Amino acid sequence: MEFINRFTNNNFYPNTNWLLRRFVYLFLIFYFGRLIPFASEFFAEDTYINKFFFDGNISKWVVQSFNFQGVRSLYPLFFIVEFVLLIFGLIGYNPKLVALGIYGCTLILQQSMISITNGGEQLLYNCLFFMVFLEEKDSKDSFWVTISNFALFAIRLEVAFLYFVAGFTKLTGDLWPSGEAFYFVSQIHEYSSPWLMEFIKNNIWVGGVLTYLTIFYQTTFPFVIWFKKLKYKWMVVGVVFHISIGFLNGIMDFGLIMLTMYFAFYDEKRSEIFYDFFSEIKSAGKRIINANGD
């Protein structure tokens, strides 16, 4: 009962919530920014992306609105709205409402190319939903404090769930347990590069080691990440793991999203360092703007 009282009266992670939102928004600016030169190929009416209409519930009419005739031609508007909201989000203007807008806009844009999205992008919009409810201040409103604490917990669960699925499903196959999976992936152009193909072909044992390391990391992450003493060590390994996959296997999107989501696991003290650092930059900027000159 004591735990419930604390959980419903104290915002455990205001700085972590602030930090997570900022890094996710920065990532989204990068993500959609690099899509701009190719936006017409992915989002315009004459895109070659197959319409993927889920026969799901009523929300498909909104979420998958890009599949309706004429809506795709409005994609520049969605981009403008997305960027404006992201900038508002970064400066902290009406955080929850802006987060809701960012979630909606990102979801609609990503659903329009759902057939070519990866697990990382899907994790991102799932987490953006929970990010709507994060409280960035040490509020006294127990209603929002409780929801915020649950929302951050849900984001952590979502990330852990991804690793759980990715890790344990691998154990049910043949090529992962036999240690051959990385070899096969490395021999496929789209997930490799010419030198990696050659290197792994000549050093098959390296492929075996990387296969087992991948399984080990993905199966242990969902459990280890809840222990304060170990989680940062696992996150450091994760940084190396995802950056390597990004460069070696070309799945950079996925890695960057996973690393961004690691901020959800930061404790308050660590997040406060970032918060203070950015606050310092902000106030220095203000001083420069307000300076009258000597």
Add this chain to the structure above:
Amino acid sequence: MTRNKVLFWVLSVILLFHFSMKFIYQFTDYNKAGKFYTFSYNYIVPQFHFNYKVFAPEPPTAREHFLYRAILNDGSKTKWFEDGSGILFDAYQNRFSVIYKKWKMVNYLGFQTNKIYVELLKNPSIQHLGKDKVIEIANQQIIHYPQYINACRYANDKLVAKGVENFSAVQIAYLMDHVERPNESENSFEAQLFPIQKID
């Protein structure tokens, strides 16, 4: 019970429900879907749709290529064109670029058409008609699928852009070049030719 405690337990139940739905959605075999799966599907899709398996249970084991060619007015055929390799080469130059996604878009034209075509060929209700008839029926059906129409539209646009003239039809194909097993040099190919699509 105070308002806070009620809220705590309500949110706990919501969270438990949400992740239970995700668990069922991810781990239930679509083909053996029962009522629990249908319920979770209606809850998850489309707003929470996900697939977190990431190269599991098996990693990809074939290099896949989407090919297309033109059928000229005199009945002759051009060589096969393939854009994926060139796009991938560009993607190698900058891992942070979005070109990889462009490759995925092009490759999926063949991948998705092939997926549907294979399902049509395996349709159990027509297997008794014999192989030739099964192919004939599959060919008649595939031309109505948006995936096939989209892939042919891509082929047509690219052939025009490449300066191919006087063609009356396009043909698309999907090639799977299976990765040779470690320490083996022989690899096998699998090619799927799709019916010719006439151009208006």
